[in-house]
Amino acid sequence: EAQVTQNPRYLITVTGKKLTVTCSQNMNHEYMSWYRQDPGLGLRQIYYSMNVEVTDKGDVPEGYKVSRKEKRNFPLILESPSPNQTSLYFCASRPGQTNTGELFFGEGSRLTVL
Amino acid sequence: AQSVAQPEDQVNVAEGNPLTVKCTYSVSGNPYLFWYVQYPNRGLQFLLKYITGDNLVKGSYGFEAEFNKSQTSFHLKKPSALVSDSALYFCAVRALRDNFNKFYFGSGTKLNVKP
Numbered sequence: 001e002a003q004v005t006q007n008p009r010y011l012i013t014v015t016g017k018k019l020t021v022t023c024s025q026n027m028n029h030e031y032m033s034w035y036r037q038d039p040g041l042g043l044r045q046i047y048y049s050m051n052v053e054v055t056d057k058g059d060v061p062e063g064y065k066v067s068r069k070e071k072r073n074f075p076l077i078l079e080s081p082s083p084n085q086t087s088l089y090f091c092a093s094r095p096g097q098t099n100t101g102e103l104f105f106g107e108g109s110r111l112t113v114l
Numbered sequence: 115a116q117s118v119a120q121p122e123d124q125v126n127v128a129e130g131n132p133l134t135v136k137c138t139y140s141v142s143g144n145p146y147l148f149w150y151v152q153y154p155n156r157g158l159q160f161l162l163k164y165i166t167g168d169n170l171v172k173g174s175y176g177f178e179a180e181f182n183k184s185q186t187s188f189h190l191k192k193p194s195a196l197v198s199d200s201a202l203y204f205c206a207v208r209a210l211r212d213n214f215n216k217f218y219f220g221s222g223t224k225l226n227v228k229p
Contacts, residue, residue, distance in 0.1 A: 045216065045217070048216075090158065100163075102160040103160070105150075108155075108156070108157050
């Protein structure tokens with residue numbers, strides 16, 4: 001089954017404790033992206049990657065890091081989480097740059113930073 | 115600046131009545147337009163898209179949307195609403211200039227269908 005898998009789905013942590021949210025897709029998509037969803041703000045892009053070893057900032061990259069060492073994986077790293085990073089996070093993927101296709105989303109990871 | 119607006123935070127409709135969820139956009143160049151639906155505790159699911167051609171596009175679950183270039187709108191419609199259509203709906207636009215790879219999402223509209 002074609003899917004985007006995120007882990008963990010739910011996480012409560014404390015300020016300053018490094019964490020990683022993993023994302024994996026099995027559709028051989030070149031493009032992957034991370035979003036955060038906050039009430040009244042819709043989805044805002046954090047980082048995206050056009051292919052292996054190619055990443056770029058989205059609209060709200062502060063406090064986040066990403067890496068793309070393999071095509072299928074695109075982890076989101078919070079080096080020192082803060083309460084304003086409490087949010088619902090989505091990973092998404094789609095075929096390459098010239099494709100007119102839609103994004104495929106994971107189920108989401110709800111993060112609470114105390 | 116590229117942007118997507120969903121002017122209604124919430125839309126209430128009775129089951130069996132037609133529904134419309136509004137979306138307007140502002141992008142440079144020709145847009146690709148999308149609608150997604152989000153059920154509670156789930157990720158976003160693709161409903162339909164407009165790339166080119168016929169302004170009326172049909173998608174999943176009986177939904178359709180009309181692209182209106184002069185009004186820069188892409189409203190989502192369904193002739194007869196179901197209670198199971200109750201969810202959060204997002205409009206998105208993918209701009210074909212400037213930042214080619216970027217999707218811009220609206221703030222979402224909560225659809226409530228009452229029995």
